[in-house]
Amino acid sequence: FLSSFETMSNVFDRLESKYGKQHRRFPKYPDQLSQSRQGCTAKGINLPSMRHSIRHTPDYALDRVPGYNFTANYDVVARPSSIFINKREPDPYIELLRAQGIERIRSRLEVLSKQLGLPSSPRAGLLRFLFEQRTHSLLQEDIQTSQRDVLLTNPDAISKTDVLRRELLAEIPLRIPMTLRFGWKQCWRLFDNYLMQTRYWQRQLEELDKKENIAKINKFVYQASTWKVGLRANLRRGIGDHHGRHCTLPELYAQLRILRDECTPIFHTVYKERVDSICKTLEQDISTLVDELAAARRCLEDGSQKIDFLLVQHDSGNKDDVEDIKETVNHDCESCGSLKSEGIMSSVSKDSAEILQVSQQGEGNLQTVTLTYREDVVVLTKFHCEKLRKLYNIHSKQHNCSCKYAIQQEKGCYDKQEAAREPCLCPIDETHFAKCLYVLARRYKTFIGDEAEGGAFHAAAPETTFDTLREDFGVCQEQFASPFNCHFRQFCSAFPDIDVWFGSVGSFFDFEPQEGSFETGPPYTEEVMDQMADRLHYLLENSTGPLSFIVFVPEWRSPPCHALVAMEQSKYLREHFVAPGRQHTYISGVQHTENGLGGFRYYVVPHGTELFFLQNDAGFSKWTPTKEKINRFKASLGISVDDDDEYPRKRHSSRR
Numbered sequence: 001f002l003s004s005f006e007t008m009s010n011v012f013d014r015l016e017s018k019y020g021k022q023h024r025r026f027p028k029y030p031d032q033l034s035q036s037r038q039g040c041t042a043k044g045i046n047l048p049s050m051r052h053s054i055r056h057t058p059d060y061a062l063d064r065v066p067g068y069n070f071t072a073n074y075d076v077v078a079r080p081s082s083i084f085i086n087k088r089e090p091d092p093y094i095e096l097l098r099a100q101g102i103e104r105i106r107s108r109l110e111v112l113s114k115q116l117g118l119p120s121s122p123r124a125g126l127l128r129f130l131f132e133q134r135t136h137s138l139l140q141e142d143i144q145t146s147q148r149d150v151l152l153t154n155p156d157a158i159s160k161t162d163v164l165r166r167e168l169l170a171e172i173p174l175r176i177p178m179t180l181r182f183g184w185k186q187c188w189r190l191f192d193n194y195l196m197q198t199r200y201w202q203r204q205l206e207e208l209d210k211k212e213n214i215a216k217i218n219k220f221v222y223q224a225s226t227w228k229v230g231l232r233a234n235l236r237r238g239i240g241d242h243h244g245r246h247c248t249l250p251e252l253y254a255q256l257r258i259l260r261d262e263c264t265p266i267f268h269t270v271y272k273e274r275v276d277s278i279c280k281t282l283e284q285d286i287s288t289l290v291d292e293l294a295a296a297r298r299c300l301e302d303g304s305q306k307i308d309f310l311l312v313q314h315d316s317g318n319k320d321d322v323e324d325i326k327e328t329v330n331h332d333c334e335s336c337g338s339l340k341s342e343g344i345m346s347s348v349s350k351d352s353a354e355i356l357q358v359s360q361q362g363e364g365n366l367q368t369v370t371l372t373y374r375e376d377v378v379v380l381t382k383f384h385c386e387k388l389r390k391l392y393n394i395h396s397k398q399h400n401c402s403c404k405y406a407i408q409q410e411k412g413c414y415d416k417q418e419a420a421r422e423p424c425l426c427p428i429d430e431t432h433f434a435k436c437l438y439v440l441a442r443r444y445k446t447f448i449g450d451e452a453e454g455g456a457f458h459a460a461a462p463e464t465t466f467d468t469l470r471e472d473f474g475v476c477q478e479q480f481a482s483p484f485n486c487h488f489r490q491f492c493s494a495f496p497d498i499d500v501w502f503g504s505v506g507s508f509f510d511f512e513p514q515e516g517s518f519e520t521g522p523p524y525t526e527e528v529m530d531q532m533a534d535r536l537h538y539l540l541e542n543s544t545g546p547l548s549f550i551v552f553v554p555e556w557r558s559p560p561c562h563a564l565v566a567m568e569q570s571k572y573l574r575e576h577f578v579a580p581g582r583q584h585t586y587i588s589g590v591q592h593t594e595n596g597l598g599g600f601r602y603y604v605v606p607h608g609t610e611l612f613f614l615q616n617d618a619g620f621s622k623w624t625p626t627k628e629k630i631n632r633f634k635a636s637l638g639i640s641v642d643d644d645d646e647y648p649r650k651r652h653s654s655r656r
Contacts, residue, residue, distance in 0.1 A: 068387065069466070070394060070420040070489040074476050076516035077545060083505050087396070088497055090439035092373045097296055098151060099376070099446040101289035106449075108285055112278045116271070117204050118171050123453045125167035130447060131457065132163050132527040134494045135509055148290065150497045151447070155290045158283040163527055168275045172267045173197040176260040187252045194259055195224060201267060213266050220263040224255060358434055371438045378441040384484055384592040385437070391502040392433055394419050394489055399426045420489055436501045440483060443495055448590070457523040458589030460485040461552065461637070462602065466519065468636040469550060472629040474517040474622070479508045479549070481521075484592040509535060515545025517623055521552040529553055529563035536614055540572045546618035555581070555608030567612045575613035575625040577634075581606055584637040 106126060113121035136153040148154070158164060174197040176190065198221050205214050231247050359370045360382065367382035394416050399406035403424050408414040448454035466487040469475035481491040483502035492508040493499040505511060508520075509531070522532045536549055553563060555578055567573060585602045611633075613625045631641045 068463070068487045068489075069470065070390060071417060072470055072476050072488055074417060074488075074490060075474065076477055076490075076518075077514045078505075078516075079512045079514065082510055082512035087500050090435050090498055090501070091297075091300065092435060092438050092442075094293060094296055094300070095439045095442045095446075096373060096376050098149070098289075098293055099442055101292065102151070102446050103450075105282060105285055105289065109278075109282060112281060113168065113171075116168070116172075116274055116278065117201065118168075122167040122171055125164050127447075127449065127454045127457070128167060128525050128527065129158060129161070129163045131523055131525045132157070132161060134507065135528055135531045149293050150495060151443070152286055152290050155286040156283065158279055158286060161527075164282070165275055165279055168278065169268045169271065172271055173201040173264070176256055176264070184249050184252065187249065187256065191224075191228075191252060191256060191259075194256070195221060195228075198263070205270060208270070210270055213270055216266050217263060220259060224259060227255060358437075371434070371441060373438055373442075376442065378438065378445055380437075380441055380592055388437060388440070388483055388502055389428075389433065390420075390423075391483055391486075391489065392436065393423055393428060395503045396436070396501045397426060397428050399424060416489060436498065440498050440502065443498055444482065444484065445593070447494070455588065455590035457525065458482065458485060459586040459603075460487075460589070461519070461521060462585055462587055463487065464636040465633070468632050469517075469519055472623075472632060473548065473550060473625070475519050475548075475550065477505075477516065477518050479511070479518050479520040480523065485587065485589070508532070512542075513539065513547065514543055515547050515618075517546075517548040517619070518550070519552075520549045524554050526556075526561045526563070529561060530566075533563040533566040537566070537570060537572070540614060540616050543616050543619075546616065546622040548613070548615040548619035548623050551612040551614060553610050553612070555610050564610065567614065570614060572614045572616060573612060574615045574620050575611075575630065577611055577630065579605075579609040579611065579634070579637055579639055581608045584609060584639050 106121075109126055110121045130151065133151070133153050174190075174194045176194065182190065198217065202214060202217060202221075205217075359372070361368050361370065369380050369382055369385045371378045371380070399409065403426050405414060405419055405424055405426075444458075448458065460481070466475070476490075477488055478486055478491040480493075481487075482493050483499055483504070486493075486503070490503050490505050492506060492511050493504040494507065496504045496506045496510075500506075508522075520532070520536070522528045532551075536551070540547060540549075551567065553567075556564065568576065582604055584605055586605050587601060588603055591601050615623065634641050
């Protein structure tokens with residue numbers, strides 16, 4: 001990617017001297033390489049495609065410091081009732097209680113999966129269920145007046161939805177992806193492992209006395225094994241290529257599809273009842289957790305009100321008297337029997353500054369910030385903590401009386417764009433910021449998982465892509481983002497109760513824009529994408545001004561999911577093209593965590609990404625996707641652009 005081999009060597013030597021041999025690769029943040037790439041910019045240049053190795057950093061990213069644009073114009077008109085305005089005070093104790101409960105459910109799923117016969121629980125099973133929970137509407141008043149939780153908005157849905165049930169059954173006897181894109185060696189290994197696992201599960205069926213099912217399975221296993229033996233015999237006779245491949249890849253694909261489509265359903269028929277039992281057990285555990293969290297919130301609220309009342313009645317400044325009152329309330333709350341946990345009132349009886357500690361480690365871009373609450377530790381990168389501080393300054397800082405922004409807030413005309421461009425010198429409440437920071441970090445760590453198994457669902461497009469979308473298509477808000485990976489100062493997010501302190505305007509499924517241009521990159525799960533496609537059609541049908549959505553979804557065509565079919569057949573589709581797999585890049589979904597420090601900020605996307613431009617007539621007239629704009633858009637993703645425009649695309653300039 002650099003101009004010469006000598007430049008590459010110099011960069012490696014400099015990085016090795018600064019970080020050691022373990023960092024003999026491009027760092028996560030590419031600002032160290034800026035001096036070696038003078039004069040190179042992505043805009044208007046046909047950039048080389050991203051191929052072959054995840055170790056490559058995007059060519060256009062070498063000159064850029066990881067960034068965002070909080071000063072961009074915010075040209076969005078939405079129904080006021082759809083914007084998440086109310087801010088509820090974050091509570092570290094409730095958040096820790098929620099994290100411990102979700103971890104118990106994950107552990108319970110692991111135990112139940114092993115009892116079923118699986119070596120481990122499906123990593124994405126519970127995570128996909130939690131993502132589906134995010135598609136349910138949950139405004140602020142719903143949280144306060146119901147037993148629902150901000151993370152588990154519909155706890156009774158686990159036995160009704162097919163998400164977790166489908167993920168568990170897919171592991172029996174072995175998961176074969178719907179889209180087969182492996183090489184020959186990977187497919188042959190998958191074929192061998194499937195036959196091996198089938199023998200294991202056949203023994204399980206013998207214990208269950210399922211003779212009829214065993215006979216059906218034996219038929220397919222015998223055919224596959226006979227085919228395999230015949231291939232090895234051909235290889236001994238010299239039939240095959242010099243790599244020892246005694247069959248073609250399409251033939252191997254065909255055998256895997258037979259096993260997946262004919263043999264696997266027999267196992268699913270046998271184990272369906274046991275999997276349903278697991279789902280019902282988890283539903284009970286989730287309902288219990290939701291009840292515990294609701295009881296904890298009530299206890300804390302009642303305790304806080306009682307303390308305030310007794311302090312006013314007592315009217316004493318003696319610290320010993322105040323502590324006696326708090327201990328009395330704490331004892332009453334713990335003895336009420338609403339929770340088994342001890343110390344429920346610790347977040348009331350202690351100041352947040354005493355129970356929440358913040359420390360920093362490392363140097364430069366590798367610097368981290370450690371948040372400690374009780375025995376729970378959450379680590380973030382220093383860069384993202386500073387980014388969150390800027391967002392907090394814009395959206396949640398209480399300005400001094402003499403500050404011009406305080407006057408604007410009183411008059412109800414607070415200019416967030418001006419506040420982002422010209423921040424004032426008013427200090428922020430560090431204690432409150434630390435509470436918001438811990439709850440935010442703890443929430444996303446709980447959601448993603450301690451092992452970051454959900455990091456792939458939180459990836460984002462690179463900064464150059466957002467710059468191009470803003471300049472050419474007027475995009476100024478993301479519809480699926482978080483305070484960690486957002487590019488603009490306002491966005492839709494999964495957890496508006498805590499994200500609102502950092503600029504969230506609510507969930508995408510509650511937000512109702514009347515006009516504006518938006519980037520829409522949902523998490524890559526069918527449950528979310530399908531409902532997103534239906535929601536986009538509803539918004540375009542009911543819009544009153546120019547409205548545009550630029551949608552990023554994976555190229556899942558075997559078979560195509562509902563979201564792809566719905567958008568492809570939509571009358572609002574104006575442009576559609578595919579970014580080929582391994583030729584474009586995303587930003588890692590765990591970029592803000594300590595796990596992200598050892599990896600890369602950017603990674604090459606292994607699968608194709610489909611881009612849909614959905615616009616009403618006014619939106620199409622205002623933000624027309626011309627060929628020149630589309631080429632700049634492709635270049636911002638890292639796709640090489642030719643004059644012949646060889647990439648697949650569809651234009652629908654007059655579909656109404």
